Amino acid sequence: MSKRIALEGSFAVSEAARMADVDVIAAYPITPQTHIIERLADYVANGELKASYIPVESEHSAMSACYGASAAGARTFTATASQGFFLMHEVLHWVSAMRQPVIMAVCNRAVAPPANIWGDYSDAMTARDTGWIQLFAANNQEVFDFVLSSFRIGEDPRVLLPVMVHLDGFSLSHVIEPVILPEQEEVNRFLPPYQHPYAIDPDNPMSYSMVMGPDIYSEIKKAQDVTLRESKEIILQAWKEFGDIFGRYYSPIESYKTEGAKTLLMSTGCLSETAKVAIDRKRDKGEDVGLIILHLWRPFPFEELYQAIKDAETLVVFDRCISLGGPGGPIISEVKSALFDKRKDIKFAGLIGGLCGRNLSVEQFEDALDKGREIAEKGSEEVFETIGIRE
Amino acid sequence: MQGELIKFGKNLVAKDELLTPGHRACQGCGSGLAIRLSLKALGKDTIVGIPAGCWAGVGSMYPDTAWRIPWMQTLFENAAAQMSGIESAYRILMDKGKMPERKINCVAIAGDGATNDIGVAALSGVLERGHDILYICLDNEAYMNTGIQRSSATPYGASTTTTPAGKVSAGQATWKKNMIEVVAAHNIPYVASACPSYPFDLMNKIKKGAEIKGPAYVHVLAPCPTGWRFPPELTIEIGRLAVETGVFPIYEVENGRYKLNIDRPSLKPVEEYLKPQGRFRHLSDTDIEMIQKRVNEEYNKLKTKIACFAA
Amino acid sequence: MAEKKTKAISELTWRDMRFGNVFTEPGSAVRYKTGDWRSQRPVVDREKCNKCGLCWLYCPDGAITPLDDGYYEPDLYFCKGCGICPQVCPKKAITMIEEEEK
Numbered sequence: 001m002s003k004r005i006a007l008e009g010s011f012a013v014s015e016a017a018r019m020a021d022v023d024v025i026a027a028y029p030i031t032p033q034t035h036i037i038e039r040l041a042d043y044v045a046n047g048e049l050k051a052s053y054i055p056v057e058s059e060h061s062a063m064s065a066c067y068g069a070s071a072a073g074a075r076t077f078t079a080t081a082s083q084g085f086f087l088m089h090e091v092l093h094w095v096s097a098m099r100q101p102v103i104m105a106v107c108n109r110a111v112a113p114p115a116n117i118w119g120d121y122s123d124a125m126t127a128r129d130t131g132w133i134q135l136f137a138a139n140n141q142e143v144f145d146f147v148l149s150s151f152r153i154g155e156d157p158r159v160l161l162p163v164m165v166h167l168d169g170f171s172l173s174h175v176i177e178p179v180i181l182p183e184q185e186e187v188n189r190f191l192p193p194y195q196h197p198y199a200i201d202p203d204n205p206m207s208y209s210m211v212m213g214p215d216i217y218s219e220i221k222k223a224q225d226v227t228l229r230e231s232k233e234i235i236l237q238a239w240k241e242f243g244d245i246f247g248r249y250y251s252p253i254e255s256y257k258t259e260g261a262k263t264l265l266m267s268t269g270c271l272s273e274t275a276k277v278a279i280d281r282k283r284d285k286g287e288d289v290g291l292i293i294l295h296l297w298r299p300f301p302f303e304e305l306y307q308a309i310k311d312a313e314t315l316v317v318f319d320r321c322i323s324l325g326g327p328g329g330p331i332i333s334e335v336k337s338a339l340f341d342k343r344k345d346i347k348f349a350g351l352i353g354g355l356c357g358r359n360l361s362v363e364q365f366e367d368a369l370d371k372g373r374e375i376a377e378k379g380s381e382e383v384f385e386t387i388g389i390r391e
Numbered sequence: 392m393q394g395e396l397i398k399f400g401k402n403l404v405a406k407d408e409l410l411t412p413g414h415r416a417c418q419g420c421g422s423g424l425a426i427r428l429s430l431k432a433l434g435k436d437t438i439v440g441i442p443a444g445c446w447a448g449v450g451s452m453y454p455d456t457a458w459r460i461p462w463m464q465t466l467f468e469n470a471a472a473q474m475s476g477i478e479s480a481y482r483i484l485m486d487k488g489k490m491p492e493r494k495i496n497c498v499a500i501a502g503d504g505a506t507n508d509i510g511v512a513a514l515s516g517v518l519e520r521g522h523d524i525l526y527i528c529l530d531n532e533a534y535m536n537t538g539i540q541r542s543s544a545t546p547y548g549a550s551t552t553t554t555p556a557g558k559v560s561a562g563q564a565t566w567k568k569n570m571i572e573v574v575a576a577h578n579i580p581y582v583a584s585a586c587p588s589y590p591f592d593l594m595n596k597i598k599k600g601a602e603i604k605g606p607a608y609v610h611v612l613a614p615c616p617t618g619w620r621f622p623p624e625l626t627i628e629i630g631r632l633a634v635e636t637g638v639f640p641i642y643e644v645e646n647g648r649y650k651l652n653i654d655r656p657s658l659k660p661v662e663e664y665l666k667p668q669g670r671f672r673h674l675s676d677t678d679i680e681m682i683q684k685r686v687n688e689e690y691n692k693l694k695t696k697i698a699c700f701a702a
Numbered sequence: 703m704a705e706k707k708t709k710a711i712s713e714l715t716w717r718d719m720r721f722g723n724v725f726t727e728p729g730s731a732v733r734y735k736t737g738d739w740r741s742q743r744p745v746v747d748r749e750k751c752n753k754c755g756l757c758w759l760y761c762p763d764g765a766i767t768p769l770d771d772g773y774y775e776p777d778l779y780f781c782k783g784c785g786i787c788p789q790v791c792p793k794k795a796i797t798m799i800e801e802e803e804k
Contacts (some may be wrong), residue, residue, distance in 0.1 A: 023483050026476060052483035056472065057516030064469035064513070068440075068476025071463070074484055076476075090466055098723050193489075198724045200461045200477065202436045202495055207725040209464035210451040215711050220722035227720060397755055397768060408764040412777065413731035416762065418739065418784035423762035450731065454711065457731035590759055616784075624785025624798075627760055 002186070002246075007179040009172035010035035012140045013079065013105045013165075015179075016147035018049045019187045022103075023074035023194075026054035026065035030084040031117040032169040033107040037079060059084035063091035063102070070100035071208065073199040075151065078102065081169055082109035085123040089130075095162045096131030097224060098209065101154030101194070102162040104132075105147055108269070109169040110356035118357025119169030121269065121321040124297075125330040131224055133163040133231055134297040138254075138272045140177040142295070143167045145248055148187065152238045155194045159231045166297075168270040168320075170357055175270075182246050190245050229299045252296030252304040257283055261290030263314040263373050265365070268294040268331065271320065271354055278365035289369055294331065302338055309339070314347045316372030318387070320354040328352075328384040347376035353387035360388050402591045405431040414457035415449040419623025421613035421630065422446060422529040424587040426500060429527060432594040433601055435460055437496040438477060442470040442510065444502035445536040446529070468510040470499040471517040474524045482523070496525060496601045503530040503544035507570050518577040518606045525600045525607045528570065531615035539618045543568040546638070547685070548678050549670045551618075556673035566685065574608045575644045581607040582644040583652075588614075588630030592641060592652055612639045620669025632664040637690040648702035651694070661686050736763065740783025742798040744776045750795035757787035757796060 007015065013036045017025070025044075027037040043049035052069075056062045062078050070076040080088065085106055095102050111122040124134070133153060137143040143165065150163035167173055198206060212220065232252070243249030257279055258264060267275045272293040279291045292308045294301075309315060319329020327333050332350040339346055349372035354360050360368075368387040375385060395406040409430035416423040422445060430437065439458070441447050442465045450457035451464065465473045478497040484490040506514060506528040514526065533551045534540040541551040545563045550556040554563040575582045581603045585593040593611065600607030614630045616623040633639040637658040642651045661683045665671040674682075709718065744757075751773060758766040758774045765780035766787065776787070788796040 023487065023489070024476065024480050026479075050483070050487055052479040054475065054479050054520065057512055057519075061469060061472035061475075061513045061516055064466065064472035065476030065479065068473040068478075069480035070476075072477040072480035072484070073490065074480035076480075091469065094466060099721060198721060198726075200438055200463070202438065202461055205435075205459060205461045205728040207451055207456040207458050207462045207728070209723045210453040210456060210725055211448045212453040212722075216453065216714060216719070216722070219714055219716040220719045222716035223719040223722055226716065397758070399755060399759065404759065406768060410764065411729045411732050412763045412765045412780035413734040413736055414763065415734070415736070418782040419786055420762045424760065427762065427764055428759075451725075453725065454727070455731040455734045456725055456728065459729040587760075622785070624789050626762070626784070626786055627790055 002180050002182045004178055004180045006176045007140055008035065008174050008176045009140045009143045009167050010107070010174065011039055012144040012179050013147050013167070014039035014043070015181060016144045017077045018043050019182070019184060020075065020148060020151045020191055021049070022051050022077040024052045024054065024066065024069035024076045025078060026056050026062045026069065027078045028056050028059045028062045028080070028084060030059070030081050032109060032119070032173045033079045033081045033105070035173065036105060036107070059088040060091060063088040063095065066102045067091065067095045067098065067100055070102050071098065071200050073194070073196060075155070075194045076102045077104070079105040079107065081107040082111055082123045086111070086126065089126070092127055092130040092132060099160040100162060100196070101160055103147065103150045103154055104162065104164045106164050106166050107169040107173040108166050116356050117169070119171055120355045120357065121166070124166045125321045125323070127164070128298065128330070131161070131228055132298060133161055133228070133235070134166065135163065136166045136268045136295055136297055137172065138268070138270050138293055140172060140179050141248070143172060144179050144181070145242065145246070145250065149238055149242050151191055152241070153231070153235050156234050156238065157197065159234050160196065161228060161231055166269070171270045186245050190241065232296070232299045232301065235296065250295060252301035253308045254293040254295060255308050256291040256293065258290030258292060258308065260288050260311070262288045262312060263316065263369065264309055264312045265289065265291050265369055265372070266294065266315060266317040266331070266335065267291065269320055271318070271360055274360060274362055275318070275365045277362045278369065281362065282366060282369060300334060300338060305335065305338055306342055309343065309346065312346065314349070314373055314376045316349045316351060316369060316376065318351045318353070318368070322352050322355060349373070349375040350384040351387045352384050353389055358388060364388050399591065404594065405434065407431070409435060409459045410450065411457045411459060413455060415452055416445065417617045417623070419616045419626040421587055421615055421626050422531060424626070425529055425593065425611045425613050428587060428590050428594050429500070429597045430460065432597040433496050433498065436494060437498055438463070440465045440470050440474045440499050442501050442505040443467040443536070444505055446500065448536065467505055469513050470501045470505060470510060471524070471526060472513040474499045475517045475520065475522040478522050478524050497523070498525045498527060498601070500527045500529060502535070503528060503532060504534045504542040507543040507568050515577065518574060518579050518608070521605050523604055523606070525597070525609070527597070528608070528610045529613045530610060531613045531618055532567070533618050535615055535618045544570065548674050548682060550673060551670070561673065561678055571610045578647060579606040579608065580604070580646055584610045584612070584639065584641050586612045586630045586634060586639065586641065588627045588634065589641060589653065596643065618670070621667050625667060629664070629667065632659065635659045636661045636664040637686050638664055640690060640693055642693065642697065645702060647700060649697040649700045650702040651697050658690065735779055736782050737779045740781060741801050742783045742785065743778060743781060743801055744787050744796045745799055746773070746775065747795045747797070748773060750793045752793050754792060756790050756792065760786050760790045762786065
């Protein structure tokens with residue numbers, strides 16, 4: 001019997017990793033990820049999880065050790081945030097280009113300075129081009145489910161790519177929500193053992209990463225790009241299997257009350273839940289608004305986006321990250337680019353807020369929708385509008 | 392060790408070339424010889440990880456790989472960390488019955504730049520955590536692959552492209568970082584210095600380091616004709632002079648107990664080592680005197696340690 | 703020398719490179735003729751050679767072949783002409799001679 005218990009996001013992550021029977025964990029503490037790795041250390045110390053727990057001396061080494069472990073054939077997991085995420089940046093590229101399915105939870109946290117510990121996506125957004133599959137969870141059930149399904153997705157022989165699951169620092173990692181945990185037997189049915197076709201083996205020696213030049217690099221990168229894009233099919237398949245076994249079905253873009261909605265708010269992460277309430281209130285007042293929630297960030301879900309907005313005329317996109325000096329928030333920039341050829345008719349408004357864990361209320365989302373619609377209609381001098389930021 | 396062996400007195404050396412010829416190292420490459428000999432000592436059940444440096448490239452210019460064992464490039468500063476992940480994975484997979492028990496040598500082979508400088512944190516972490524890996528530092532005393540820039544292993548007075556000898560500078564202004572002692576301070580089971588000019592000593596130490604449970608570190612002086620500016624045929628001779636002048640003592644530290652492997656009743660003057668190398672050509676007599684004094688000091692310090700913590 | 707198993711780079715498309723960073727032909731460097739580098743080459747005087755094998759031991763390239771009769775022969779396909787082997791030969795049985803223009 002699956003059980004419904006109260007879990008903060010961090011513990012949902014560690015529980016998923018434990019149920020997936022990870023073999024190697026190499027991690028370095030950083031607020032707000034610490035509870036994840038502390039709980040995992042407890043599991044290992046009490047024999048509830050048989051894994052090699054490597055308390056590395058930096059995040060760079062954390063991801064490096066994870067790469068090595070995965071290459072040697074171990075199911076591998078780590079977690080980090082913000083500064084640690086930045087420190088391991090070059091290794092992220094290594095892991096994905098070498099096609100190792102390392103799974104990582106990122107408790108999204110704002111970039112320093114100023115020194116801070118609270119959540120926004122400025123860490124996640126710098127990893128767009130690293131070649132990892134990337135998911136954003138909006139509640140702790142999704143945190144658990146996405147981390148668990150990441151092993152299935154990343155380790156699929158047609159994928160063999162690393163996966164990162166983003167969860168809002170503090171707002172999800174440290175907030176207790178009800179989470180339904182499956183039976184171990186169900187998890188075992190869902191997750192086959194990890195096998196890599198090119199695992200390091202002295203009986204089958206290979207050279208892993210050589211020096212290559214202008215004459216071949218492009219072909220390698222194109223192959224990597226195609227593989228990442230094609231992984232979407234397997235993500236959909238894996239989520240279908242997930243739903244069939246565990247009863248919860250996920251899709252790259254979740255539509256909330258979008259029927260007949262001419263104006264759509266687009267959001268990602270836990271503030272989407274607040275936005276849902278704002279949509280409820282607005283719809284009660286008879287406004288034709290809806291919400292779409294982005295779960296799959298890479299590979300970018302083009303088809304699902306076109307489908308989700310097919311009846312919409314206006315798209316108000318909320319970014320919990322500022323792209324300094326750029327053409328607006330990261331998400332709206334990509335959405336605009338994705339829709340440029342398909343839907344030249346769509347009117348856009350970009351909103352940035354919630355930085356460094358600043359909370360946004362239902363009212364603020366309602367106002368943001370109004371403001372967004374106005375901007376989309378009339379246009380704006382500004383590249384983006386802010387929500388909840390003192391101007 | 393399987394395969395044919397060639398006898399050198401009491402020493403048996405594997406005939407098999409796990410590092411094939413056809414690699415692109417310079418003529419007379421000291422590192423190349425060190426790696427070739429190390430692989431003979433390690434055998435085929437070995438995984439080697441090499442960070443940025445000469446040997447991240449010269450043995451692996453696509454599509455020509457000189458490696459007949461599993462070989463991995465690593466990032467510049469994480470060779471130790473990457474190998475520690477592999478070692479941990481094997482250990483847990485064997486524990487969990489997911490792979491059969493077998494001995495696989497996990498070996499990081501890194502240059503002095505990767506070891507002393509950019510990778511020192513990762514190395515320290517791996518040593519402190521006690522992973523069962525062998526770390527071989529190939530010390531050619533500068534960032535040779537990128538064009539002879541200084542590292543913290545560059546000896547005092549050496550001219551490199553970032554510490555060039557010039558009108559107001561006499562080359563590297565600081566003394567060579569004693570990485571061997573830094574590693575020894577981590578209290579790991581085995582630390583040693585070696586040089587391919589003493590091939591049997593080197594191979595025995597590599598074998599010992601691989602067999603020991605826990606971290607082992609072998610610091611190999613790898614004379615570099617290109618960077619040190621001497622004719623390639625002198626590689627072995629220069630290595631010997633480094634040892635015979637006391638500039639690079641050959642010793643072991645096993646569980647904290649010191650042993651000098653090559654001792655001489657008196658050391659040759661350091662000038663004999665410096666003179667054949669173009670990187671020291673600019674040194675004045677005063678510089679050489681200063682170097683001699685310091686070499687003597689360091690050597691005596693070592694001898695004191697050896698006496699205090701004798702094996 | 704080993705026959706070429708991999709396609710030439712110019713023939714490789716992205717479809718061949720899905721696992722492009724893993725190279726599956728160990729020791730393929732034996733196709734690469736480093737012997738072209740040298741300007742001088744070693745010649746062994748068998749009269750003086752005592753088959754000690756030190757030349758083979760000290761060659762950074764492994765470019766000396768141990769023969770069945772116990773002698774050691776420089777492998778001119780690979781020999782870079784570095785000149786270490788005459789230096790380490792205890793019998794001074796090896797001489798470096800200038801490579802002729804072909």
